[in-house]
Amino acid sequence: MSTTPSGLMVTEDEATVAQVVEEFIRVHDDLPTSRTRIEDGAPYPRSTWTRAARELGLAGVASPEHLGGAGLGFRGLCVVMESVGRHLALAPLLPTVAMAVPALLACGPTSAATDLLGRIHDGTTLTTLVLGTACAPFVSQTKLRAVEDGTAPGAFRVSGTVSYVVGAADADVLLVIAQHRGIDRLFAVDPSAAAVQVRPLDTLDLTRAAAAVALSDVPAKLISAAADAFPTRQVLAIASIAHSCEQVGAASRSLDRAVGYAGLRVQFGRAIGSFQAVKHRCVDMLVELEGARSAVYHARRCTGQDADQLTTAASLAKVRASTALTSIATSALHVHGGLGFTWEDDSHLYLRRAKSSAAYLGQPHRHLEWLASELLGDEPGRDDIGEAS
Known part of the structure; x- marks a missing residue:
């Protein structure tokens, strides 16, 4: 009898979903295509995303069917x-589907949320979540403030600056977590408004x-x-947690690339994968x-589950996924030897992703401090987790 806890295994249906998504990516959004777009400075084509949303239901994968989603859940x-x-x-996927949805x-x-979900599901609207400064474990210490406009019910004005927002340059709607009368609320902002400045960043x-x-x-x-x-x-x-899943995917591919290269690269008349140091x-x-x-x-x-259990599990997952991806991407680059340090090889792209992902939504060492404080009852250290550093 299997002793694996329910939920820790990938089901047959989930494996099918993964296969379909990966086939779509290989045709429309694979890494060679992405590299060409990056080198040419070309934007990600909206038509590709609209097709993914409408044919595969990717934009509504986690949303319930009665709201127009695919109903596959988290x-x-x-x-x-x-x-x-x-x-x-x-x-x-990260800004629109894993964060905004x-x-x-x-x-x-609410009618406003339902209407926006419908536009996201059909692929016509991209959005992202604008976070102020926050502290591990996911507790808002926002810089963003909202005041009532008074011109109409539900009308507000929001002010503040956030130095790092994933997907903001392509978003049709900005979802802003801002404080109003001392509590967090969610607002929608038009990024084309005159009072909004969206400045693209040169990122790692x-x-x-x-x-x-x-x-x-x-x-x-x-x-x-x-x-x-x-x-x-x-x-x-x-x-x-969704972001950590993405990190696990990148780590898995980094390992596959390293093992594949070790089986092909020959040195001293043998594949380097036969050497004990590379095996280990x-x-x-x-x-x-x-x-x-x-x-x-x-x-x-x-x-x-309750907020405390969810937060603890998410914080632990963040630590393990970030440290694993950084370590694996670094080792994979080393297995590739001198080739791994070249622009033409993809190893550096995975290492770049590892470094930026580790900084996003909380540095691992800050999450570890908070997890330790939960066990020992000490005051945790604080760190910005809504922004990469």
Whole structure:
């Protein structure tokens, strides 16, 4: 009898979803295609995303069917994120589907949230979540403030600056978590408004666009329920778990590339994969990968649990996925030898992703400090997790 806890294994249906997504990526959004777009400075084509949303249902993969989604739930989203991470696909899954959609679903059945979800699901609208400064574990310490406009019910004005927002330059709508009367609320902002400045950034990760966003008393529409505080902590924890799944996918592909190259590269008349030092390095990479995957899959099971359990699992998954991807991407580059240090090889793209992902939504050492504080009862250190550094 199997002793594997329910939820830690990939089901047959999930494996099918992963296969379909990866086939679509190989045709429309594979890494060679992405490299060409990066080198040419070409944007990610909207037509590709619209096709992915309408033919595969990627934009609504986690949304329930009665809201126009695919109904695969958070597990389905995690499967998709892992597949996307393997190929470093440029598709806006992280900002729109892993961050913005859970935020909208957390608002409940408000008409504003439902309307925006419908536009996201059909692939016509891209959005992202604009976070102020936050502290591990996913507790908002926002720089963004909202005041009532007074011109109409639900009309507000939002002000503040955020130095790093994934997907902001391509977004049609900015979802802003801002404080109003001391509690977090979710607002929608038009990025084309005169009072909004979106400045694209030159980032380490060439496969993930980000921008600085400045809001100067910009008109905003309240999206979350007027009577309730927006559940920032839970939404950020869910987004972080999805992000960790993406990191596991990238780590898995890095390992596969390293093992494949070690079997082909011949030195001293033998494949370098036959040398004990290379064998041990690859085994260490596999151990790191499976440890991270277990932590991430456990966190995936904790969605729907109370906020403390979810946050703890998400924080642990963030630590394991970030450290594993950084270690594996570095080792994979070394296995490739001198080739791994060249622009033409893809190893540096995975290492760039590892470094930027580790900084996003909280540095691993800050999450470890908080996890230790939970066990020991000490005051945790604080760190910006809404912005990369």
